[in-house]
Amino acid sequence: LANRISESSGINAEYGETAVHSVVKDISVGKILIQTCQATGEPALHYLRLPYGVANMHVILMDATLATGAAAMMAIRILLDHDVPEEHISFVCLIASKPGVQAIAYAFPKVRLIMGELDADIDEKFHIIPGLGNFGDRFFGTT
Secondary structure (H helix, E strand, O other): OOOEEEEEEOHHHHHHHHHHHHHOOOOEEOEEEEEEOOOOOOEEEEEEEOOOOHHHOEEEEEOOEEOOOHHHHHHHHHHHHOOOOHHHEEEEEEEEEHHHHHHHHHHOOOOEEEEEEEEOEEOOOOOEEOOOOOHHHHHHOOO
């Protein structure tokens, strides 16, 4: 288990970091901060910190939600660019949309997808529907 890493994609991954650390005390943690532009739905990389030797690790890529899949696909591409094998990447989220899951499964068929709930679609604001609105706002109390 010491050879695993928890990556976070966007601010929403903070929800799971404490839980992972409580189970695996010596886990290496990196950060990938990708935020999606609300107007266009396009992801933008804001911060990247990967541990030394990430190419030899199994990666748990975490985000609270998977809507369009664009940010997750950017994070996966970053890991692949750092020589992490596709089959060593697991993407974990609480809620996913069907279009987002389909996009990742098509682009990266060897990435393992783990989700708590699969919802039908996304709306014009790129929120999962029925979903729960903006997870970051709910989690951090910024609504």
